[in-house]
Amino acid sequence: MNYDAIILGAGAAGLLAAATAGQAGARVLLLDHAEAAGKKILISGGGRCNFTNTGAGPGNYLSENPHFAKSALARYTQWDFLALVERHRIAWHEKTLGQLFCDGSARQIVTMLLDECARGGVEIRLSTPIGEIVHGDGMFRVAGATAPQLVLATGGPSIPKMGATGIAYDIARRFGLGIVPPRPALVPLTLGPDAQDLTGISGLSCPVTARVGTASFTEAALFTHRGLSGPAILQVSSYWTPGAPVTLTLVENAAERLRAARRKAPRARLRAALSEMLPNRLAEAMAARIGFGTELGNTSDAEIDRAAAALGGLTLFPTGTEGYAKAEVTAGGISTAGLSSRTMEATGVPGLYAIGEAVDVTGWLGGYNFQWAWSSARAAGEAI
Numbered sequence: 001m002n003y004d005a006i007i008l009g010a011g012a013a014g015l016l017a018a019a020t021a022g023q024a025g026a027r028v029l030l031l032d033h034a035e036a037a038g039k040k041i042l043i044s045g046g047g048r049c050n051f052t053n054t055g056a057g058p059g060n061y062l063s064e065n066p067h068f069a070k071s072a073l074a075r076y077t078q079w080d081f082l083a084l085v086e087r088h089r090i091a092w093h094e095k096t097l098g099q100l101f102c103d104g105s106a107r108q109i110v111t112m113l114l115d116e117c118a119r120g121g122v123e124i125r126l127s128t129p130i131g132e133i134v135h136g137d138g139m140f141r142v143a144g145a146t147a148p149q150l151v152l153a154t155g156g157p158s159i160p161k162m163g164a165t166g167i168a169y170d171i172a173r174r175f176g177l178g179i180v181p182p183r184p185a186l187v188p189l190t191l192g193p194d195a196q197d198l199t200g201i202s203g204l205s206c207p208v209t210a211r212v213g214t215a216s217f218t219e220a221a222l223f224t225h226r227g228l229s230g231p232a233i234l235q236v237s238s239y240w241t242p243g244a245p246v247t248l249t250l251v252e253n254a255a256e257r258l259r260a261a262r263r264k265a266p267r268a269r270l271r272a273a274l275s276e277m278l279p280n281r282l283a284e285a286m287a288a289r290i291g292f293g294t295e296l297g298n299t300s301d302a303e304i305d306r307a308a309a310a311l312g313g314l315t316l317f318p319t320g321t322e323g324y325a326k327a328e329v330t331a332g333g334i335s336t337a338g339l340s341s342r343t344m345e346a347t348g349v350p351g352l353y354a355i356g357e358a359v360d361v362t363g364w365l366g367g368y369n370f371q372w373a374w375s376s377a378r379a380a381g382e383a384i
């Protein structure tokens, strides 16, 4: 069968690219090895899909080329996607930090995208392995179909048990595109035996400012039996490299607050003063870490400053991440150096496109990754 375009991957990006091209009149085949389309959308945002973010802009993305995402994000914005959601009468709400979720269920987003594909006459073939790709005479041949255009929308390898694979990288390499080494991102970090006191308080969550290098996020952190998780940690994990420290500000203006506590209750011990600033179990762990047991009234300024330094900048050296099994996204991927930022077409291989998570553009936590999927899908879908 002949088509104008074959799109590999019926996830967020593949579905919107197929609908866009189909509605513009292209004959589109959308292939996926999974038995259902949009499986990651279904589990996203705790089942309610955080489908975009009102603040989405190029500054919310990591890439070797921080300028690459600008054009696509500007031409199909969060407001454009929201308008589509509203046309389908899907009720939504804003949670925190500009994050938009469905009131009902993530399934509504999948249904919307499938309806849009149906309007564009897109042929969807599920449970279909990609197999060999033959390229010659300007045509791509895949799974018995032929087209002059092929779109890689198979995402990255995070959450392999859902059918995620790195096949986009293998195909891209074959066509001479570069790959920025992929790594798990938006992922919990693990701590070693030197942090047993912190892993011992697993289940505890508290607001922090987490820093890795110059990246810093003020949100909740969660102590787990393996290490650290929660939004602040997932955010900085995307910037973390093995061996680098993660710094947590547990208490703002700690020196001032400890001096005030010393004035107010000189007979109290550090543990008691900290329990006014931190959840109890964390206060206990930090008091033990800081390690002076005298009454605050007998504590020198230097000791107060040492305690404040630990509370204002607890420096931890993660031993690793929880890997692709737990990573919400994959950072790195198909290098943007070989792609047009306007159309997502490979500059050296006419007719070959790459979109979504497969590309080296990775968003923060909070709806930014779907917005990249939508924006890059639109750019390619309009170009087909």
Ligand code: FDA
Binding pocket: 008, 009, 010, 011, 012, 013, 014, 031, 032, 033, 034, 037, 038, 039, 040, 041, 043, 044, 045, 046, 049, 050, 051, 052, 128, 129, 130, 153, 154, 155, 156, 158, 159, 163, 164, 165, 166, 167, 327, 328, 329, 355, 356, 357, 358, 366, 367, 368, 369, 370, 371, 373
């Ligand atoms: P996506 O992974 O969606 O689709 C790829 C498709 O390719 C899949 O259908 C897959 O089956 C198919 N495929 C893969 N390998 C194949 C092969 N070898 N042969 C054939 N088909 C193949 N983001 C966000 O913005 N807000 C949120 O709320 C969340 N929540 C969230 C929760 C969880 C648990 C995860 C794991 C991820 C998120 N994300 C998120 C991230 C978001 O899901 C992700 O960035 C997008 O789904 C990426 O869209 P793509 O279309 O690029 O890939």
